[in-house]
Amino acid sequence: MKQSSIQIDITLDDNKIPEEIKWKATDTSAENTRKAKAFLLSLWDGQDKAALRIDLWTKDMMVDEMEDFFYQTLVTMADTYEKATQYKDLALEIKTFASSLFNKSRARQLKDNKI
Numbered sequence: 001m002k003q004s005s006i007q008i009d010i011t012l013d014d015n016k017i018p019e020e021i022k023w024k025a026t027d028t029s030a031e032n033t034r035k036a037k038a039f040l041l042s043l044w045d046g047q048d049k050a051a052l053r054i055d056l057w058t059k060d061m062m063v064d065e066m067e068d069f070f071y072q073t074l075v076t077m078a079d080t081y082e083k084a085t086q087y088k089d090l091a092l093e094i095k096t097f098a099s100s101l102f103n104k105s106r107a108r109q110l111k112d113n114k115i
Helices: 063-085 088-114
Strands: 006-012 018-025 034-036 038-045 050-057
Touching: 018 038, 018 050, 038 063, 063 088
Parallel strands: none
Antiparallel strands: 006 018, 018 034, 038 050
């Protein structure tokens, strides 16, 4: 049996706010540690039937980057949901929601930046 691992290192400031996120994985084509501005980690605890999660982002992550990150994450989740369930119609609903949320968020940001 093959084993793989992912290592995530977080550098915090004095107020325990993430300044830097670095990660590396054993089964990737990238040879060096990679930087990230945010990550969402979700794990399913089958015994307790509960989702466990860690959501972190660095203080230099911009709102427009967060919009893109959430949109791409929701679309990817829809793809995963479809693969796991074969419910194409419900996966499409997730993607439609993701697109609507992205467009509304982008419009709000544009409006707020004009003030």
